Amino acid sequence: MIIKAIDTLNEVVGRVVSVVAIVFAAMIIFDVIMRYVFNAPTRWAFDVTKQLYGFYFVMLGGYALRHQSHVRVDLVTETLGNTARRWVEVAGYLIFFFPFAWVFVTRSWDFGMKSWQQGETTYGSVQLPVYPLKLAMAAAAFLLLIQGISEVLKLILGREVPHHDS
Amino acid sequence: QESWTMTTTWPTSLELIEIDKHFVELANKLTGDDLSIEFFEGGALVPAGEVFGAVESGTIQAGGDWPGYWAGRNSAFSPLATTASLFNAVDYVNWIQQWGGAEIYNEIYGKFGMVYLPYGVTNNESGFRTNKKIETLDDLQGMRLRLSGLEQGRLLEELGGSQVSMAGGEIYQSLERGVIDGAEFSTPNVDFSGGFQQVTKFWATPGWHQSASVFGVMINKDSWDALKPETREMLQVAADANLIWSLAFTEKRATEAYQQFKDAGIEITRYDDATLEKIQVMANGVIETTACENPDSAMVYLSMMEYLGDYAKWRDASAPFNLGRTPNGPDIEKLRACAAQ
Amino acid sequence: MFGLLLTGLFMGHPLAFVLGGTAVLGTLIAGKPMVLGIVINRIFGDVLDNFTLIAIPLFILMARFLSDSGVTDKMFESLRLLLSNVRGGLALAVVFISILLAATTGIIGASITVMGVMALRPMLQYGYSPTLTTGVIAASGCLGILIPPSIMLILMASYSPLSVGELFAGAMIPGVLLGLLYAVWVVIVAIFDPKSAPAVEPDEKIARAALVRMLLIEALPPLVLILGILGSLLAGIATATEASAIGAALALGIVILRRKFEWKTFYSAMLETGRTSAMILFIVVGATAFTGVFNITGGLRATQEIIRSLDMAPWLLIVMMLFIVFILGAFLDWTGIVLLSFPIFLPIVQEMDVNLLWFVVLMALVLQTSFLTPPFGYALFYLRAIAPKEVRTGQIIAGVMPFIGLIILMCIAVAFIPQLVLWLPHTLYTN
Ligand code: NA
Ligand code: NA
Numbered sequence: 001m002i003i004k005a006i007d008t009l010n011e012v013v014g015r016v017v018s019v020v021a022i023v024f025a026a027m028i029i030f031d032v033i034m035r036y037v038f039n040a041p042t043r044w045a046f047d048v049t050k051q052l053y054g055f056y057f058v059m060l061g062g063y064a065l066r067h068q069s070h071v072r073v074d075l076v077t078e079t080l081g082n083t084a085r086r087w088v089e090v091a092g093y094l095i096f097f098f099p100f101a102w103v104f105v106t107r108s109w110d111f112g113m114k115s116w117q118q119g120e121t122t123y124g125s126v127q128l129p130v131y132p133l134k135l136a137m138a139a140a141a142f143l144l145l146i147q148g149i150s151e152v153l154k155l156i157l158g159r160e161v162p163h164h165d166s
Numbered sequence: 167q168e169s170w171t172m173t174t175t176w177p178t179s180l181e182l183i184e185i186d187k188h189f190v191e192l193a194n195k196l197t198g199d200d201l202s203i204e205f206f207e208g209g210a211l212v213p214a215g216e217v218f219g220a221v222e223s224g225t226i227q228a229g230g231d232w233p234g235y236w237a238g239r240n241s242a243f244s245p246l247a248t249t250a251s252l253f254n255a256v257d258y259v260n261w262i263q264q265w266g267g268a269e270i271y272n273e274i275y276g277k278f279g280m281v282y283l284p285y286g287v288t289n290n291e292s293g294f295r296t297n298k299k300i301e302t303l304d305d306l307q308g309m310r311l312r313l314s315g316l317e318q319g320r321l322l323e324e325l326g327g328s329q330v331s332m333a334g335g336e337i338y339q340s341l342e343r344g345v346i347d348g349a350e351f352s353t354p355n356v357d358f359s360g361g362f363q364q365v366t367k368f369w370a371t372p373g374w375h376q377s378a379s380v381f382g383v384m385i386n387k388d389s390w391d392a393l394k395p396e397t398r399e400m401l402q403v404a405a406d407a408n409l410i411w412s413l414a415f416t417e418k419r420a421t422e423a424y425q426q427f428k429d430a431g432i433e434i435t436r437y438d439d440a441t442l443e444k445i446q447v448m449a450n451g452v453i454e455t456t457a458c459e460n461p462d463s464a465m466v467y468l469s470m471m472e473y474l475g476d477y478a479k480w481r482d483a484s485a486p487f488n489l490g491r492t493p494n495g496p497d498i499e500k501l502r503a504c505a506a507q
Numbered sequence: 508m509f510g511l512l513l514t515g516l517f518m519g520h521p522l523a524f525v526l527g528g529t530a531v532l533g534t535l536i537a538g539k540p541m542v543l544g545i546v547i548n549r550i551f552g553d554v555l556d557n558f559t560l561i562a563i564p565l566f567i568l569m570a571r572f573l574s575d576s577g578v579t580d581k582m583f584e585s586l587r588l589l590l591s592n593v594r595g596g597l598a599l600a601v602v603f604i605s606i607l608l609a610a611t612t613g614i615i616g617a618s619i620t621v622m623g624v625m626a627l628r629p630m631l632q633y634g635y636s637p638t639l640t641t642g643v644i645a646a647s648g649c650l651g652i653l654i655p656p657s658i659m660l661i662l663m664a665s666y667s668p669l670s671v672g673e674l675f676a677g678a679m680i681p682g683v684l685l686g687l688l689y690a691v692w693v694v695i696v697a698i699f700d701p702k703s704a705p706a707v708e709p710d711e712k713i714a715r716a717a718l719v720r721m722l723l724i725e726a727l728p729p730l731v732l733i734l735g736i737l738g739s740l741l742a743g744i745a746t747a748t749e750a751s752a753i754g755a756a757l758a759l760g761i762v763i764l765r766r767k768f769e770w771k772t773f774y775s776a777m778l779e780t781g782r783t784s785a786m787i788l789f790i791v792v793g794a795t796a797f798t799g800v801f802n803i804t805g806g807l808r809a810t811q812e813i814i815r816s817l818d819m820a821p822w823l824l825i826v827m828m829l830f831i832v833f834i835l836g837a838f839l840d841w842t843g844i845v846l847l848s849f850p851i852f853l854p855i856v857q858e859m860d861v862n863l864l865w866f867v868v869l870m871a872l873v874l875q876t877s878f879l880t881p882p883f884g885y886a887l888f889y890l891r892a893i894a895p896k897e898v899r900t901g902q903i904i905a906g907v908m909p910f911i912g913l914i915i916l917m918c919i920a921v922a923f924i925p926q927l928v929l930w931l932p933h934t935l936y937t938n
Contacts, residue, residue: 018781021564028561028752035330035345036744039308046331046558054555057564060785061792069782070521070789071840073883077519085519092520096528100796103531107547111219118278123237123244125319125329130238137551171542171803178854179668210802210850212545213552225544226803338670344743 003159006150007066010143014063017056024052043126051133059136062143065151086155093152101145108138167199168392172383173206174230175214181356181419183207185286185381185412186230192404200397203228218384222278227389232381233271233282237316242274242462245470248291248376250317251442251449253470254490255289255378255413257477262380263406265473270466271382281390283405286381286412288353289420293373295341295362296348300370301435303444312337312349318375321452325445341365350375353416354423363430370435374445381412450496457496457504464504471498508533508801513838516883522840523786526793530800537804545803546796553795554788558748559665563658564784565751569732571776572758573611576767578728582607583625585722595697595704597630598643599690605647606686609654611732611754619648619886623893636703637898639696642906645886646913647689649878652841653871654682656736656754658787659841661747663867666849671747672740676932677868684927685872685917692913728761787842794846802850810851821859825866828852829873829918836877840885844874868928869921875914879907 031045064070077085112135120134121127172190176183190205212220217229218236234247253261261267262284275282294300294311307326313319319329330346340346342365349366350373351357382405390398428434437445457464478492508529515525527546534543554560573579583604590596601622622644630640652659655675664671697704735757739745745753762768801807819827828848835844848870856866878886881904890903921927 014781015778018777021568021777021780021784024561025565025568025752025755028565028749029756032739032745032749032753035310039310039328041310041328041330043329049561050556050558053561053564054551054557056781057784057788058555058792060781061789064782064785064789065521067782069786070523071786071885072519072521073516073838074519076517076882088518089520092515092518092525095518095532096515096520097524098528099531100524100527100793103543103546104527104550107544108550110223111547111551114219114222118239121238123235123316124314124331125316125323127238127316133555134551137547137555177668178857206802207854210807211799212548213556215556216545216548216552220545220548223544225542225548340746342672342743345746 003150003153006146010062010066010147013143014060017059020052020056024049047122047128054133055136058140061140062147065144065147090152090155093148097148101148104141105145108141112138168201170203170227172203172228173211173217173226174208175217175232175235177208181359188411189285189404189408192408193401196400196404197397200394221280221384221386224386224388227386229384231384232379234315240274240462241316241456241460242466244316245466246271246274248379250321251374251377251446252493252495253378255287256489258287258378258380259409261470261473266469270469274462275384279387281385281387282382283401284380284382285405285408287409288379288416290378291350291352291373291376292354292357294348294350294370295366296368297366298347299368299435303441309347312346313375317452317456321449324448338365353420355419358423358426363427363432368433368435369427446494453496454500457501461505461507464501468501468505471495471501516838522843523789523793526797526843530796533800533804539804542803545799549795549799550792554791557665559661562661562748562751563787564780565755566656566658567783568780569755569758571780572762575772575776576762576765578761579608580625581725585718585725589718589722592706594701594706595693598639598693598704601626601643602647602686602690602693605650606683607729609650611729619889622648623890627894634705637902638906639703641890641898641903642910643693645879645890645907646910649875649886650682650686653678653875655679659871662845666845667853667867669864669867673864673932676935677864677928678871679931680927681868681872681921688913688917732757790840790842791846794843798846798850807850811855814855821861829869832870832873833876836874837880838883841874841877865925865928869918872914872918872921876911879911
């Protein structure tokens with residue numbers, strides 16, 4: 001039940017956010033055309049595309065984990081029996097993933113909130129707010145953390161999906 | 167015995183880091199066993215844009231900076247870092263040390279839980295490096311120029327140019343390929359090390375966008391309070407000494423680099439006085455507008471203008487042996503009204 | 508910290524999180540939990556707030572569009588028919604197509620998978636030895652990350668004082684020469700061991716003129732792409748980062764012109780790009796966290812002092828650094844290696860007054876081996892995934908060995924003739 005809810009959430013986020021790549025590609029091309037053909041570069045393209053790119057990849061961390069797209073060395077664990085391998089993988093999550101994901105969630109939340117309280121913006125002639133991206137990072141970290149919970153539950157219950165190569 | 171971790175916004179490849187290094191050296195000597203500062207080059211601990219956050223949160227105790235980088239958090243940081251056609255380096259030194267500037271730095275940085283010691287000053291920045299000659303304002307029309315800063319960008323747009331934002335690492339190549347028509351970066355010596363003489367033919371002086379610049383160290387308030395009063399005093403002494411050292415050091419280096427640019431065959435032009443006069447009027451307008459959007463910013467500009475007015479009495483009397491010009495700056499009453507809001 | 512890192516790797520945990528987890532645990536081991544904040548400062552400032560890295564998802568997207576358009580398949584088909592009755596012709600076709608693909612894309616997964624799917628079975632069927640077949644596909648498929656445009660060079664530029672344009676220009680000649688060296692090797696094998704690289708009777712009779720015409724037509728789209736990307740760079744229309752968006756748009760244009768556009772594949776290309784980009788950039792996230800903690804807890808200073816105290820001649824030091832990169836390549840992914848080694852190596856290289864561009868390109872060359880050396884080699888993983896069961900993993904590993912030797916040979920050539928790296932950027936970037 002939990003597994004299904006988490007997997008569905010990250011699947012939906014992944015399917016929506018993946019499209020953002022087209023948006024910032026189009027913005028870059030628009031800016032190049034405005035600059036080169038019309039001699040009138042946009043004031044916002046640099047910062048907006050950069051922010052969209054950051055939003056794009058960080059939000060997809062949980063989605064990539066759901067599809068087991070993150071690279072790993074499985075030459076050693078491959079030689080283990082199925083049960084042993086599953087427990088080694090669970091141990092990997094407990095030792096490495098959860099400490100990192102926990103720090104990622106809690107610290108980015110503080111980081112994003114501070115930026116929001118200060119009303120932080122970029123500092124050129126266009127003052128674009130920076131806090132939405134910083135808060136999005138905290139949300140992305142949370143999505144990653146819960147996807148890790150889902151993956152561990154799958155390993156414990158023996159309901160894992162085969163490793164995917166991207 | 168305290169030990170601090172300190173970093174800066176500058177990577178090893180930019181000569182500006184010498185100002186930070188010189189301060190750390192002085193501070194470590196003067197404070198003896200009471201404080202040891204371990205200094206890391208820019209990027210080794212946190213990226214340039216994150217030095218502020220790292221010191222604010224106390225992750226590290228101190229961070230060298232140029233205040234303008236934090237203008238997105240409070241636009242008052244901008245005049246603490248540089249001005250468009252207003253202060254020269256001596257004005258900053260006078261204002262900081264005797265006309266209440268130091269307190270204003272601490273008031274603004276204090277809002278973020280930090281103490282600030284200004285410890286570096288450079289005079290005029292180079293100005294635009296281009297492949298099309300700039301002599302008058304008409305030449306600026308339609309030019310795509312890499313320029314950083316809030317007031318600076320607004321001023322350029324009023325002058326008819328377009329501000330192009332660009333990461334430092336991309337400037338060289340974009341100039342070479344004509345993606346942008348010109349760029350300003352820093353002082354002549356820093357520009358020379360960036361290789362701009364290889365990709366541009368002209369250099370338009372003076373750098374009206376950044377008449378002088380201030381550098382310094384942000385210190386986490388708790389770390390500062392943990393020091394003995396004598397140690398704090400020693401840090402202040404080191405900062406004051408470094409401030410004057412940096413002025414002479416960077417002016418010497420800029421002079422050397424000016425010659426290097428000439429030797430490299432760069433044609434150096436100057437805006438005529440009438441043009442600079444027009445730019446001054448526009449810069450005043452931009453400063454008034456920007457200051458009135460933020461009472462903190464207005465407060466800083468007001469203090470700066472009060473200094474200029476006060477000092478003008480003696481500065482003008484001592485001409486021609488005076489230290490720099492008295493600019494015909496923004497309307498002080500307008501600033502006063504906006505600061506009172 | 509490195510012990511923890513290796514343990515995590517061999518436990519089969521994803522590299523990104525092994526790096527990130529080690530960073531977090533590292534602060535506790537060093538007794539400095541208060542420095543944890545820099546993990547977030549670095550992730551945001553180095554990875555999210557980084558304009559240069561925008562090119563990574565866009566070049567991946569371009570590669571996806573290109574392989575969806577069927578350009579790759581057609582190009583290989585025509586070259587295969589043209590070269591089929593030459594001894595070793597199929598292997599040569601693999602090398603040449605890989606070089607051409609390398610100049611249009613920047614990721615290895617795409618070219619190895621395509622070549623593997625297209626060439627692997629026919630080559631085995633026609634009697635090519637499994638070792639030569641897998642070796643040539645694996646090694647040539649990795650050229651994409653050396654020959655520009657390349658996401659590895661983009662990442663390297665982002666974490667060094669060099670510009671993307673300079674690095675692209677510097678890696679161009681060594682990259683293409685390495686590809687040609689592979690071709691020479693195939694010819695040598697074909698001459699001395701004809702059984703392993705036979706000539707093939709053409710199964711379809713096509714007139715030579717028709718073949719050449721077909722080849723020209725099929726080679727056109729990638730040439731348009733190369734011209735579009737390099738052209739927009741050199742003509743001053745776009746920066747290297749912006750050229751990636753232009754490349755993606757051109758690739759999409761090619762898909763549409765070839766009437767291969769379908770909303771379903773278009774959407775799946777975006778989903779796959781999303782997963783691959785997140786995979787690569789999360790390794791950068793983990794590695795930047797690791798590096799920050801390593802530096803602030805004194806690891807950087809200690810390592811640099813050890814290297815300096817060795818007091819070795821500059822050339823010996825460079826050989827040693829490249830050897831370390833080679834060894835790291837057996838265990839880590841290129842992203843991790845670049846992020847871990849650059850902060851330690853580059854300051855030392857700059858102090859020695861060695862040309863930085865030359866050193867970084869040498870490192871990029873050495874990193875070609877990281878895709879091929881077991882136990883951790885991307886190319887080996889990809890080939891294992893697509894090769895039939897009869898091909899043993901041992902054969903794949905034996906197959907890539909001579910190519911590792913060729914990469915080292917190329918490194919030696921570049922080491923002794925720096926002009927191979929420096930000539931092109933010098934010619935392009937000085938008036
Ligand atoms: Na490539
Ligand atoms: Na390897």
